[in-house]
Amino acid sequence: MKRPDVLLSGKNVTKVFGYGKNKKTAVHDVSFDFHEGEIVSIVGESGSGKTTLAKMLLGLLSETSGEILYKGQPRSLKSHADRKKYWKDIQAIFQDPFSSFNVFYKVERLLRDCIKLQGLKLSEEKQLEMMKDACSFVNLKFEELHNKYPFELSGGQMQRLMIARIFMLHPKILIADEPTSMIDACSRSTILDMLLKLREANNMTIIFITHDVGLAYYVSDTIYIMEKGQFVESGPADEVILNPQHPYTKQLISDVPKIHEEWNLAI
Structure with missing residues (x-):
């Protein structure tokens, strides 16, 4: 079976501040x-560089050296029109939903x-239908929310509203930066x-940015382990989690008892 095409790739990407x-x-x-269509997790502790990488993938930060390619071609993000075109295909959900929307x-x-x-x-009728469908997909009622400001919603409602936006935009790639860390x-x-x-539904590529190795294991096809700005291990989720090679990966797994038990059983 042929593996799906590479959608987003990086070659020797470095960011220096x-x-x-x-x-x-x-x-x-x-x-x-x-x-x-792949689900990828980039896993690491706070300060490992994973959020900086996410911002580069989104085009919010430029790489100091190396290159990020989209559909095999260098990205052109110099003009507002270029970035707007790119952002049609790549969107994000962030950890803090309240910082993701204009409060006005x-x-x-x-x-x-x-x-x-x-x-x-x-x-107007079609726009209204689209907005209602998007809200319905995330179990929200447009009629109850349309006249409210973001600060009038709960954290859970805001997270769902961000997903409703993704439902409407149909991006090729979604970057989810700790999307569940602030909710129950x-x-x-x-x-x-x-x-x-x-x-x-959309054969969308999802890139989870997370410190939660348990989440990464259960949802991902592929995992990249990031420590001090570098990928220290990567591969299929089962291979990385159940047969880790790098000490940092083993340390992350040891902090999650259930996965640690499965790992011990596997070996």
Whole structure:
């Protein structure tokens, strides 16, 4: 069976902040291939460089050296038009949903902007239908939310609203940066289920940025372990978690008892 095409790739990507004595290398010489429809997790503790890498993938930060390719071609992100075109295909969900929306825009405006980003010219009736469908997908009622501001919603509602935006935009790639870390266990399961349904419906590539090795193991096809700005181990999820080779990977697994038990049984 032919493996899906590589959608997003990196060659020797490095990000350095500052100069001279204040210079800090946040990401150092990482290479990767993310395939169409694949679920990838980039796992590491706070300060490992994973969020900096996510921002580079999104085009919010430029790489100091190396190259990130989209569909096999160098990205062109110099102009606003270039970035807008790129962001049609690559979107993100962040850890803090309240920092992800303009607090001065009501929910209806936030959803209408998704239609505008795609350059769609639709009737008022069709726009309303799209917004209602998106809310329904995440178990929200548009009629109850459309006239509210983000700060009037709960954290769980905001996370769902971010997924509703993804539902409307149909991106090729979704970067999910700790998307469930600020919500309760029940909501966490629901959010993950919604993301996986989106992946199935749209053959979307999902890149989880997480410190949660348990989450990575249970949802991912491929895992990259990141320590001090470098990938120290990568491969199929079962291989990385059940037969880890690097001491840092073993340390991460040892902090998750259930996975640690499965790992011991496997070996």
